[in-house]
Amino acid sequence: MNIQVPSDVSVSGLSIHSAEGAIVSDVTLALGRGQPLTLLGESGSGKSLVAQAIMGNLPPELRATGRVLFKEADLLKETPGQRRRRWGRSISLLPQEPWLALDPTMRVAPQVAEVHRYVKGRAAAESAMAAKKNLSEVALSTAEGLYPFQISGGMGQRAAIAMAHATDAELLIADEPTKGLDAALRDSVTARLRQEVERGRLLLTITHDVAVARALGGTIGVMRDGRLVEYGPSERLLTAPEHPYTKTLLAAEPSQWERHPGMTSDKPVVAGCGLEKRYGDKVLFSGLDITVAAGEIVSIAGASGCGKTTVGNILLGLTNPDAGSVERKAGLSSSRFQKLYQDPPAAFAPSQTIRRGLRDLTRLHGKEWTDVERLLDRLRLPGALLDRLPGQISGGELQRFALLRALLLDPAFLFADEMTSRLDPVSQKEVITFLLEIVSERRVAVLMVTHDRDLADRVSTRVVELGHAFTC
Amino acid sequence: MSTFDNISFKRPKTGIGSARLAGAGLLILLGGFSIVGPVVIPSDPAAQDFGASLAPIGGDYLLGADHYGRSLVARLAHGARLSFAMAFLTMLAAALPGVLLGLLAAWKGGWTERLLEFVATVVLALPGLMLVLLLLAFAPGNYGPLFLGLALTLWVEFYRVTKTTTRTVLAQPHIEAARMLGFGSRYIFVHYVLPVIGPMIATLSAFAMATAIIAVSTLSAISVGLQPPTPELGSMIVELLPYYAEAPMHVLLPATLIFLLVLGLQLLAQGDRA
Numbered sequence: 240m241n242i243q244v245p246s247d248v249s250v251s252g253l254s255i256h257s258a259e260g261a262i263v264s265d266v267t268l269a270l271g272r273g274q275p276l277t278l279l280g281e282s283g284s285g286k287s288l289v290a291q292a293i294m295g296n297l298p299p300e301l302r303a304t305g306r307v308l309f310k311e312a313d314l315l316k317e318t319p320g321q322r323r324r325r326w327g328r329s330i331s332l333l334p335q336e337p338w339l340a341l342d343p344t345m346r347v348a349p350q351v352a353e354v355h356r357y358v359k360g361r362a363a364a365e366s367a368m369a370a371k372k373n374l375s376e377v378a379l380s381t382a383e384g385l386y387p388f389q390i391s392g393g394m395g396q397r398a399a400i401a402m403a404h405a406t407d408a409e410l411l412i413a414d415e416p417t418k419g420l421d422a423a424l425r426d427s428v429t430a431r432l433r434q435e436v437e438r439g440r441l442l443l444t445i446t447h448d449v450a451v452a453r454a455l456g457g458t459i460g461v462m463r464d465g466r467l468v469e470y471g472p473s474e475r476l477l478t479a480p481e482h483p484y485t486k487t488l489l490a491a492e493p494s495q496w497e498r499h500p501g502m503t504s505d506k507p508v509v510a511g512c513g514l515e516k517r518y519g520d521k522v523l524f525s526g527l528d529i530t531v532a533a534g535e536i537v538s539i540a541g542a543s544g545c546g547k548t549t550v551g552n553i554l555l556g557l558t559n560p561d562a563g564s565v566e567r568k569a570g571l572s573s574s575r576f577q578k579l580y581q582d583p584p585a586a587f588a589p590s591q592t593i594r595r596g597l598r599d600l601t602r603l604h605g606k607e608w609t610d611v612e613r614l615l616d617r618l619r620l621p622g623a624l625l626d627r628l629p630g631q632i633s634g635g636e637l638q639r640f641a642l643l644r645a646l647l648l649d650p651a652f653l654f655a656d657e658m659t660s661r662l663d664p665v666s667q668k669e670v671i672t673f674l675l676e677i678v679s680e681r682r683v684a685v686l687m688v689t690h691d692r693d694l695a696d697r698v699s700t701r702v703v704e705l706g707h708a709f710t711c
Numbered sequence: 712m713s714t715f716d717n718i719s720f721k722r723p724k725t726g727i728g729s730a731r732l733a734g735a736g737l738l739i740l741l742g743g744f745s746i747v748g749p750v751v752i753p754s755d756p757a758a759q760d761f762g763a764s765l766a767p768i769g770g771d772y773l774l775g776a777d778h779y780g781r782s783l784v785a786r787l788a789h790g791a792r793l794s795f796a797m798a799f800l801t802m803l804a805a806a807l808p809g810v811l812l813g814l815l816a817a818w819k820g821g822w823t824e825r826l827l828e829f830v831a832t833v834v835l836a837l838p839g840l841m842l843v844l845l846l847l848a849f850a851p852g853n854y855g856p857l858f859l860g861l862a863l864t865l866w867v868e869f870y871r872v873t874k875t876t877t878r879t880v881l882a883q884p885h886i887e888a889a890r891m892l893g894f895g896s897r898y899i900f901v902h903y904v905l906p907v908i909g910p911m912i913a914t915l916s917a918f919a920m921a922t923a924i925i926a927v928s929t930l931s932a933i934s935v936g937l938q939p940p941t942p943e944l945g946s947m948i949v950e951l952l953p954y955y956a957e958a959p960m961h962v963l964l965p966a967t968l969i970f971l972l973v974l975g976l977q978l979l980a981q982g983d984r985a
Contacts, residue, residue, distance in 0.1 A: 557891075578888065580888065585884045599894075
């Protein structure tokens with residue numbers, strides 16, 4: 240792990256302790272000009288804590304030891320007041336999901352101007368001018384007068400970068416900058432971050448998306464269970480990983496998966512004919528024909544906001560089409576058509592334990608509890624999780640519970656609506672592998688919506704490209 | 712982002728818990744006084760004894776006597792019972808239709824909701840006091856119109872809160888998921904909607920009772936509510952007011968009782984809101 244990089248920020252022997260013991264132990268890393276650092280890892284791996292220790296906003300019950308050198312100053316020795324004074328001046332944070340971090344009642348330009356006015360202490364007119372310049376630097380001049388809810392996720396992220404420009408901070412910490420963005424927006428955000436590096440800014444990025452780490456280059460650190468398991472230049476680490484976890488992580492990227500062979504199709508389980516949906520006078524799609532047969536996975540691809548989810552909801556009968564018709568195979572009860580949701584916690588009642596929900600479901604449909612136990616084994620879910628609330632279970636496990644819940648009803652058709660978009664790559668691969676196995680075992684018809692083209696190509700029998708009715 | 716969520720400062724839960732406890736304690740004491748008091752205290756709240764007019768506190772009469780020589784402790788106990796009973800009835804009469812109509816509007820939507828919304832707006836536009844006075848004009852001094860009038864103004868709040876909250880819950884994906892899994896409206900209501908709106912309705916009920924207590928006392932004080940000699944806290948204040956110079960504590964006693972009743976309810980509601 241001896242690599243020489245010009246180090247403007249160097250962390251050595253960083254450990255973070257809670258009352259119960261160490262959560263992060265002995266992390267040593269460095270970044271410098273032109274050498275951005277990306278921390279990769281699943282949620283709970285401690286990568287965000289490392290960033291917080293550098294930023295200086297660790298929760299009060301946590302304690303950091305070791306050394307964090309930034310321009311010859313040891314940050315961990317500074318008082319909270321001194322550290323706070325660095326925020327927005329020498330260290331700046333790009334928040335996760337910035338469209339939630341922006342003030343919803345304020346237009347974009349004044350929010351940027353506030354940095355000049357109140358952090359830098361400039362005059363009002365001068366601040367407004369400077370804010371305009373910052374926004375034009377990130378190609379956001381058109382959005383000056385818009386409110387945060389009127390701009391897209393990618394524009395929100397650019398607005399956050401414009402604010403970081405306004406602070407003129409040397410060190411930029413980006414926490415999951417591409418969370419919730421589709422592939423095209425993700426690439427535009429990483430390209431923007433790459434430009435920041437080229438302009439001489441120091442960049443530390445936290446992500447679980449290997450594609451982001453690859454695009455940013457520089458140095459990559461892979462974290463797991465509070466330890467830095469592998470650390471090195473991105474070209475070496477991504478092409479010849481040494482640690483088994485890094486290998487798993489890289490193999491979990493959809494583009495590395497084996498192509499799942501297409502199945503021979505039976506009669507369609509559900510078919511939509513000449514479907515049309517409009518919102519106001521905007522036509523989302525029209526004349527859309529789609530059929531899904533038993534044992535096949537059909538994917539719908541397309542940019543966000545193009546009505547992918549609406550197609551699935553129409554096939555499920557949750558939304559009525561403005562034109563066209565849906566036909567289901569005769570003799571199937573409506574409970575055999577199920578949906579898997581994008582945000583697993585939202586698909587479970589927050590105040591009900593998993594056990595309670597499943598027990599009520601088995602009673603309702605006259606099933607036995609042994610059916611649940613069999614499926615728990617099948618999906619490799621530990622029984623101890625049953626007594627927890629949905630909020631206390633990881634996304635990957637909860638999504639498997641959602642699959643279990645659907646499988647209890649012996650589904651004929653499953654609509655998987657971005658079911659893995661909020662999961663880290665390793666969990667995503669697990670969930671999708673289970674889905675594939677179940678499709679071939681039980682001959683379920685699956686309609687999958689995903690913004691990940693690689694994923695769609697690898698697992699589906701067919702991909703339906705939804706028209707570019709409008710760009711997002 | 713986890714970074715900033717984690718440092719969101721934890722609210723001091725103990726403060727809210729103790730406020731709620733104090734409110735509950737206060738209400739239990741006052742409730743005991745108003746239920747047990749009228750039974751235990753032998754004196755009739757309407758029995759007059761002119762020899763004991765404005766008797767001082769602590770003498771023959773535990774809390775003194777008013778200008779007609781009526782035992783104040785008996786009158787206060789009966790007054791508290793009346794206030795509690797009126798407040799409780801008013802709250803029930805407001806909450807029941809309010810919650811049921813709110814659920815109906817959230818569940819059905821469309822024309823049902825528009826119609827109910829229109830009625831609610833009309834009721835809100837009417838001055839509450841006017842409504843009560845109007846009903847009282849038909850039967851002065853009766854309990855019926857008084858509590859009906861109050862309930863008519865108070866149900867809107869229950870209706871609006873229930874409707875909005877229920878609609879938010881019903882729009883969540885887990886409700887859609889439950890429907891697709893085959894659960895009926897009854898199950899969804901009991902297991903998913905009730906746990907969310909329950910605490911809110913409890914809070915609103917406490918507030919509504921506090922409002923009702925103040926309204927009943929105020930109306931009696933301006934002599935349009937309950938008529939003497941009914942021992943009502945508001946009318947007691949007004950009756951004793953001319954004797955303030957001789958017996959200031961006597962006037963303050965019913966006022967303090969109203970204050971404590973409302974304080975207890977408000978403290979209890981505060982705890983629920985957290």
